Amino acid sequence: MSRGVLIAGNWKMNLNHLEAIALVQKIAFSLPEKYFAKVEVAVLPPFTDIRSVQTLVDGDKLKLRYGAQDVSRYDSGAYTGDISGPMLAKLGCSYVTVGHSERREYHGETDEQVNAKVKAALKHDIAPILCVGEPLAVREAGEHVAHTTDQLIAGLKGCKTDQLTKVVLAYEPVWAIGTGRVATPADAQEVCGALRARLAEKYGAEIAGDMRILYGGSVKSGNIGDLVKQDDIDGALVGGASLDAEEFTKLCAMAAGGPLP
Numbered sequence: 001m002s003r004g005v006l007i008a009g010n011w012k013m014n015l016n017h018l019e020a021i022a023l024v025q026k027i028a029f030s031l032p033e034k035y036f037a038k039v040e041v042a043v044l045p046p047f048t049d050i051r052s053v054q055t056l057v058d059g060d061k062l063k064l065r066y067g068a069q070d071v072s073r074y075d076s077g078a079y080t081g082d083i084s085g086p087m088l089a090k091l092g093c094s095y096v097t098v099g100h101s102e103r104r105e106y107h108g109e110t111d112e113q114v115n116a117k118v119k120a121a122l123k124h125d126i127a128p129i130l131c132v133g134e135p136l137a138v139r140e141a142g143e144h145v146a147h148t149t150d151q152l153i154a155g156l157k158g159c160k161t162d163q164l165t166k167v168v169l170a171y172e173p174v175w176a177i178g179t180g181r182v183a184t185p186a187d188a189q190e191v192c193g194a195l196r197a198r199l200a201e202k203y204g205a206e207i208a209g210d211m212r213i214l215y216g217g218s219v220k221s222g223n224i225g226d227l228v229k230q231d232d233i234d235g236a237l238v239g240g241a242s243l244d245a246e247e248f249t250k251l252c253a254m255a256a257g258g259p260l261p
């Protein structure tokens with residue numbers, strides 16, 4: 001088992017390319033290099049910012065990784081508005097979120113489409129961050145484990161076994177996203193543990209043990225420490241708190257086990 005902690009900042013539809021440069025510069029300035037040995041840090045800006053982030057990361061040889069928030073299932077062609085895996089690979093993207101609940105809800109993405117996007121990312125050696133998570137009504141009905149494990153299996157359907165450990169999972173309960181209502185470490189562990197158990201059942205303990213599982217939903221510097229202490233939580237997918245350089249830096253430092261920079 002060789003899982004490292006990953007903190008990925010999903011900027012969602014925030015910040016233009018000039019604001020992106022300013023935020024990356026602040027993060028790089030505030031988080032001393034020694035932390036990058038203990039925690040992998042990535043930012044996921046809007047498509048329009050990625051080239052600027054790439055230039056900065058390459059030019060200043062930053063240890064920061066970056067990626068995108070969506071990828072087309074197709075490599076090229078008449079798909080207006082889509083951005084392809086080869087385009088993201090050319091920009092040096094390490095990660096791409098796939099199946100975020102906001103894409104599922106506002107763009108009607110189905111498990112079948114999410115699965116195609118996972119495969120598109122893997123085909124171009126970009127690590128998909130496959131998001132799963134239950135709405136409030138599903139949790140209240142006690143169906144959250146079945147709901148998320150079903151999304152997981154559907155999202156990975158037909159993936160080559162030797163590519164699976166490149167996939168990162170993100171458990172994001174919909175009721176915790178942007179609400180300030182973070183799942184308790186025990187609640188988050190319950191689902192992340194169940195996801196890993198399901199992976200072990202389907203693909204074997206070794207592969208399951210090597211796959212990283214993140215928690216997402218109202219993660220802040222004050223709660224990340226207890227979350228990453230859980231056996232099956234290997235980091236976080238962070239929304240709002242990733243837009244504030246000071247808070248994001250603190251959060252990464254706490255995920256690395258502290259102290260604050």
Ligand SMILES: O=C[C@H](O)COP(=O)(O)O
Binds near residue numbers: 180
């Ligand atoms: O991708 C990130 C999640 O949707 C969490 O967002 P949040 O940290 O603002 O709750």
